[in-house]
């Protein structure tokens with residue numbers, strides 16, 4: 001009897017722990033990191049870009065991704081049409097898996113070509129505005145997340161062309 005109960009309970013328990021999984025990449029923006037960790041690396045964007053990006057994000061992106069870029073809590077689950085909801089862009093989902101080139105393209109052409117639903121913005125936003133928005137988005141990422149993204153981005157750039165070490 002006991003075993004049977006466990007079997008019934010297990011999927012529920014697994015669901016509970018699985019769902020909150022973005023724990024490994026929490027929203028803990030200002031949490032103290034390990035002493036052994038090196039100093040935060042410099043970001044590619046300026047404070048001015050963050051400031052310009054904020055109102056642009058509110059105008060074009062916030063309706064889906066939320067004004068604070070927190071997106072949809074259950075962003076891993078598809079809806080009845082098999083489509084994904086707007087994910088958080090604040091570093092808690094997997095936006096940091098994508099190099100800058102991919103992030104730019106996503107905003108520019110949207111997700112429709114890949115079977116998603118996000119509209120493209122190339123007709124409304126120029127390259128500088130897209131970069132300003134991405135600067136604002138990334139300003140929500142912890143130093144830890146940014147570092148991981150930075151390394152992946154450098155890796156991706158290496159594969160494309162010689163790095164412009166600006």
Ligand code: HEC
Nearest residue numbers: 060061064084085086087094095106107111112116117118
């Ligand atoms: C109509 C709703 C909608 C709007 C408006 C919208 N998005 Fe999205 N966005 C989505 C959805 C839904 C996805 C998931 C992929 C898909 O379905 O295309 C997504 C995915 C993304 C991704 C990829 C995230 C990841 O983790 O892979 C980025 C980056 C992004 N959006 C940025 C933006 C930015 C920046 C804007 C404003 C310029 C914006 N989005 C406007 C709905 C939207």
